[in-house]
Amino acid sequence: xxxxxxxxxxFRPSLEIGNVEDAIGKEDLTDMTDLMVELLNEKKN
Amino acid sequence: MDVGMRxxxxxxxxxxxxxxxARERDLTGxxxxxxxxxxxxxxxxxxxxxxxxxxxxxxxxxxxxAQWIISxxxxxxxxxxxxxxxxLQDAPGYLDMxxxxxxxxxQSLHYAHNDNEDLAVLLLMRMVEEVPxxxxxxxxxxxxxxxxxxxxxxxxCLFQALRVDRYNPMAQRYMAxxxxxTGRAEVEKRKLKNAFSHRQMQDDDxxxxxxxxxxxxxxxxxxxxxxxxxxxxVLFFLVTPTIRDSITHKYEEExxxxxxxxxxxxxxxxxxxxxxxxxxxAQQEAESSLAAMVDNSxxxxxxxxxxxxxxxxxxxxxxxxxxxxxxxxxxAVLNDGVxxxxxxxxxxxMAQNGYQVLEQLGDEAVTRGDMAQAVEYFxxxxxxNGExxxxxxxIGLAYKNAGDVDTANEYFGDIIMNHSDxxxxxxxxxxxxx
Numbered sequence: 001x002x003x004x005x006x007x008x009x010x011f012r013p014s015l016e017i018g019n020v021e022d023a024i025g026k027e028d029l030t031d032m033t034d035l036m037v038e039l040l041n042e043k044k045n
Numbered sequence: 046m047d048v049g050m051r052x053x054x055x056x057x058x059x060x061x062x063x064x065x066x067a068r069e070r071d072l073t074g075x076x077x078x079x080x081x082x083x084x085x086x087x088x089x090x091x092x093x094x095x096x097x098x099x100x101x102x103x104x105x106x107x108x109x110x111a112q113w114i115i116s117x118x119x120x121x122x123x124x125x126x127x128x129x130x131x132x133l134q135d136a137p138g139y140l141d142m143x144x145x146x147x148x149x150x151x152q153s154l155h156y157a158h159n160d161n162e163d164l165a166v167l168l169l170m171r172m173v174e175e176v177p178x179x180x181x182x183x184x185x186x187x188x189x190x191x192x193x194x195x196x197x198x199x200x201x202c203l204f205q206a207l208r209v210d211r212y213n214p215m216a217q218r219y220m221a222x223x224x225x226x227t228g229r230a231e232v233e234k235r236k237l238k239n240a241f242s243h244r245q246m247q248d249d250d251x252x253x254x255x256x257x258x259x260x261x262x263x264x265x266x267x268x269x270x271x272x273x274x275x276x277x278x279v280l281f282f283l284v285t286p287t288i289r290d291s292i293t294h295k296y297e298e299e300x301x302x303x304x305x306x307x308x309x310x311x312x313x314x315x316x317x318x319x320x321x322x323x324x325x326x327a328q329q330e331a332e333s334s335l336a337a338m339v340d341n342s343x344x345x346x347x348x349x350x351x352x353x354x355x356x357x358x359x360x361x362x363x364x365x366x367x368x369x370x371x372x373x374x375x376x377a378v379l380n381d382g383v384x385x386x387x388x389x390x391x392x393x394x395m396a397q398n399g400y401q402v403l404e405q406l407g408d409e410a411v412t413r414g415d416m417a418q419a420v421e422y423f424x425x426x427x428x429x430n431g432e433x434x435x436x437x438x439x440i441g442l443a444y445k446n447a448g449d450v451d452t453a454n455e456y457f458g459d460i461i462m463n464h465s466d467x468x469x470x471x472x473x474x475x476x477x478x479x
Contacts, residue, residue, distance in 0.1 A: 015107030
């Protein structure tokens with residue numbers, strides 16, 4: 001049997017169109033290449 | 046091979062996986078693969094655009110827009126995302142509808158978290174009718190139905206969700222529960238078992254249709270009875286309603302005709318009423334005209350009577366009566382053309398001789414002390430001959446004697462101002478106290 005409360009926690013709000021701009025600003029666009037470059041820079045320093 | 050190239054290769058591999066899964070409508074799996082692709086290479090434009098398409102397909106239009114806008118920022122030219130965005134923007138009312146759907150879903154989620162499940166169900170029910178591909182909304186509605194143990198409705202929602210996202214794990218899990226509780230799981234299991242339990246047919250095997258049964262005597266009687274019952278049922282449910290409809294239609298037609306007749310009669314009555322009102326108005330007008338004709342003081346007949354009195358007075362040479370009656374007569378209403386010559390002669394004679402008689406009558410009234418009568422005679426005299434300043438002065442005096450000093454002063458003032466060279470000007474000044 002399902003645990004209703006637990007199942008409900010799995011649901012996330014949907015992105016409303018008025019909030020798209022904010023969502024784009026908060027989107028983490030870091031990819032693996034960025035991370036590696038960052039690591040290399042840290043190593044060099 | 047450098048690290049960048051390696052990352053791009055991995056990203057491309059994940060993109061291919063995502064594309065394959067999307068083609069099989071495993072949208073959740075595709076979405077996961079595409080996100081991994083972008084984690085390795087954020088410039089994998091195809092992966093980002095496809096991710097946007099998948100979001101759009103599952104009803105998450107806001108998330109789709111976000112991915113396509115990012116895509117367009119990272120690759121400004123030759124990017125399919127531009128076309129996707131244009132299509133959405135050009136569709137009238139689409140973005141508004143999608144935004145409303147997202148808001149309703151979020152509100153429903155809020156209701157569900159706050160023990161307002163009924164409200165959440167109501168809101169979601171209406172919303173998924175408009176946007177049936179909104180997978181998250183269908184799943185949430187299904188969860189609420191399952192919580193209310195309405196497994197059939199939950200199954201319908203999940204069916205819709207799985208049509209869009211065929212292998213969605215959450216929808217599949219909920220569907221399994223719904224099937225378990227509606228007996229559907231058992232039916233499917235049996236079908237599956239039958240499918241794998243077939244044996245190879247032998248040469249002497251006979252295939253009987255499932256509907257075939259051997260008839261016995263009792264069976265035949267039962268069949269006949271069943272046929273009779275069926276006939277009665279057909280008569281009751283098919284023929285009777287037709288007859289009833291026919292009769293109803295006939296009566297409705299008669300009622301309609303009756304109503305039309307009533308309507309026509311009503312129009313006729315209205316027309317007759319209107320004519321009666323017009324006739325009544327005409328009658329009133331005629332009556333008022335007649336009343337004006339016979340009116341004692343100003344009526345036309347009265348004026349003819351007075352004219353006759355004046356002429357009679359002339360014949361008996363009773364000038365005083367003639368002048369008195371003339372002063373009360375309105376000759377203007379005698380305009381029918383018949384007596385024009387007589388009226389003209391009378392007016393001319395009165396202009397020459399009548400005003401003196403009236404003045405004389407006024408003097409006599411003054412002597413009697415009847416100032417009102419005196420003023421009346423003097424006024425009539427003045428009507429015939431307006432240049433008689435002496436009469437004006439006498440009117441002033443009569444008013445003064447009657448105690449109406451203001452009116453008297455008006456007459457005296459008129460003489461002083463407009464007839465200053467007359468013999469009465471000095472007397473008028475004296476009366477005013479100048």
